[in-house]
Amino acid sequence: MTTMTEASVREFKMPDVGEGLTEAEILKWYVQPGDTVTDGQVVCEVETAKAAVELPIPYDGVVRELRFPEGTTVDVGTAIIAVDVSGGAAPQAPAGQPETAAAAPEAPEAPEPEPTGRQPVLVGYGVATTSTKRRPRKGPEVSVPAAAQAVQAELNGHSAPAVPDRDRPLAKPPVRKLAKDLGVDLATVTPSGPDGVITREDVHAAAAPRAAETAAPVTPAAPAPAGQPETAAAPAAVAHDGARETRIPVKGVRKATATAMVGSAFTAPHVTEFVTVDVTRTMKLVEELKQDKEFQGLRVNPLLLIAKALLVAIRRNPDINASWDEANQEIVLKHYVNLGIAAATPRGLIVPNVKDAQAQTLPQLARSLGELVSTAREGKTSPGAMQGGTVTITNVGVFGVDTGTPILNPGESAILAVGAIKLQPWVHKGKVKPRQVTTLALSFDHRLVDGELGSKVLADVAAILEQPKRLMTWA
Numbered sequence: 068m069t070t071m072t073e074a075s076v077r078e079f080k081m082p083d084v085g086e087g088l089t090e091a092e093i094l095k096w097y098v099q100p101g102d103t104v105t106d107g108q109v110v111c112e113v114e115t116a117k118a119a120v121e122l123p124i125p126y127d128g129v130v131r132e133l134r135f136p137e138g139t140t141v142d143v144g145t146a147i148i149a150v151d152v153s154g155g156a157a158p159q160a161p162a163g164q165p166e167t168a169a170a171a172p173e174a175p176e177a178p179e180p181e182p183t184g185r186q187p188v189l190v191g192y193g194v195a196t197t198s199t200k201r202r203p204r205k206g207p208e209v210s211v212p213a214a215a216q217a218v219q220a221e222l223n224g225h226s227a228p229a230v231p232d233r234d235r236p237l238a239k240p241p242v243r244k245l246a247k248d249l250g251v252d253l254a255t256v257t258p259s260g261p262d263g264v265i266t267r268e269d270v271h272a273a274a275a276p277r278a279a280e281t282a283a284p285v286t287p288a289a290p291a292p293a294g295q296p297e298t299a300a301a302p303a304a305v306a307h308d309g310a311r312e313t314r315i316p317v318k319g320v321r322k323a324t325a326t327a328m329v330g331s332a333f334t335a336p337h338v339t340e341f342v343t344v345d346v347t348r349t350m351k352l353v354e355e356l357k358q359d360k361e362f363q364g365l366r367v368n369p370l371l372l373i374a375k376a377l378l379v380a381i382r383r384n385p386d387i388n389a390s391w392d393e394a395n396q397e398i399v400l401k402h403y404v405n406l407g408i409a410a411a412t413p414r415g416l417i418v419p420n421v422k423d424a425q426a427q428t429l430p431q432l433a434r435s436l437g438e439l440v441s442t443a444r445e446g447k448t449s450p451g452a453m454q455g456g457t458v459t460i461t462n463v464g465v466f467g468v469d470t471g472t473p474i475l476n477p478g479e480s481a482i483l484a485v486g487a488i489k490l491q492p493w494v495h496k497g498k499v500k501p502r503q504v505t506t507l508a509l510s511f512d513h514r515l516v517d518g519e520l521g522s523k524v525l526a527d528v529a530a531i532l533e534q535p536k537r538l539m540t541w542a
Contacts, residue, residue: 075153077126078146081113091115092140092318093147102130110148113141119446128152136262138239140318238265241316249274267314331477335391336513339472340521344529345493347503352535361430366437370408370462372535373485373528375432377460378404378425379541380527387524388457389480389515398515407459407476408436410443418476419448420456464488470506480515483528484508505532 091113128150236253258265406424464487473484486506493502509525
């Protein structure tokens with residue numbers, strides 16, 4: 068067996084994958100200790116507050132150690148994987164002992180040397196230049212099976228094998244907080260999660276006997292002696308019934324979305340205007356374009372023409388495409404349109420945008436929108452694709468909703484909500500006829516956009532959708 072030295076081990080640190088983000092959660096490891104990796108090979112998938120990103124390793128070698136298990140949130144700049152680049156084999160666990168993800172070093176690690184010009188760097192994955200607060204490195208952990216055996220032995224009344232004092236039961240931070248709130252010692256909890264991880268249900272199960280004891284009648288305490296103040300009773304821990312409610316940690320995309328929406332709602336003065344429009348001719352044009360050779364293989368739907376109508380309306384009313392610079396007290400007019408499309412994904416609502424959408428032809432816009440939506444649904448949207456938006460479209464009509472009052476994305480001036488397109492009675496050429504009708508809602512920042520400007524933009528979008536031939540004369 069080849070002996071490895073610390074000099075032959077390279078540590079790959081959590082990069083800043085989102086331009087200023089400070090942490091990311093490890094979703095999945097694609098390698099294990101002992102696996103051979105090559106330069107550029109994807110070793111794990113992480114989730115930031117904006118998107119899920121796959122991380123490639125920047126050198127060849129053999130995986131020596133995975134520093135954190137899946138589900139752990141790690142600060143940017145913290146080493147997450149160690150790779151032996153000497154060409155030797157990975158260390159093997161002694162016979163009869165379970166393998167652990169992290170080998171126990173015999174001495175404290177030496178400080179990592181400063182990067183040199185020879186050190187490989189991933190393009191676009193540089194560590195943030197700002198200093199980040201690093202969590203203290205944990206000591207070596209006892210393998211999960213050994214810890215589980217120790218707890219089970221105690222429950223059975225047998226002597227438990229010795230466990231180092233530094234061993235900590237495996238549990239995510241929200242589960243640790245729950246245990247603390249319920250007064251449960253995690254060392255006494257039998258884990259049921261994968262790889263011996265303690266779940267919320269395990270904590271609730273351990274807390275159930277305590278809750279029953281708390282519910283038992285209590286003899287009133289004797290009054291305090293004269294002259295001594297009475298001490299207030301300690302508040303009882305609140306137990307949550309796992310069978311009646313489910314608690315979901317707010318993190319990642321959902322947390323970022325919540326923070327952004329609260330900030331937008333209480334910073335920008337929102338105004339929303341509505342218009343109901345006959346889109347029968349637009350729906351006929353959609354069917355015609357689906358048969359057009361120029362659109363073969365492309366996704367053609369009403370959203371494509373609505374997006375084009377909004378781009379034409381912005382060209383006719385350019386002042387709506389702006390942002391508010393609070394620091395300099397300036398309105399920043401944008402001479403480009405990065406068109407955001409709100410997309411519902413398994414990880415939450417994200418808003419990637421089509422860069423320079425104003426310069427794209429209708430077929431090009433169809434291709435861009437198709438790629439944007441499919442990438443978002445696969446969870447592969449890059450952080451850069453969600454930055455720099457100027458205006459947004461949210462299509463609530465796909466859920467059968469008539470309309471809504473959308474909240475602006477931070478830094479943007481307007482957002483257009485599209486309602487469901489339904490067959491309704493409509494006065495057409497002096498007669499009531501069944502027509503395809505929808506309701507549009509435009510929310511805008513009243514610091515940037517007054518009622519006149521907002522009304523002109525919404526009216527232009529409605530006019531184009533009612534008479535799509537205007538696209539040829541106004542574009």
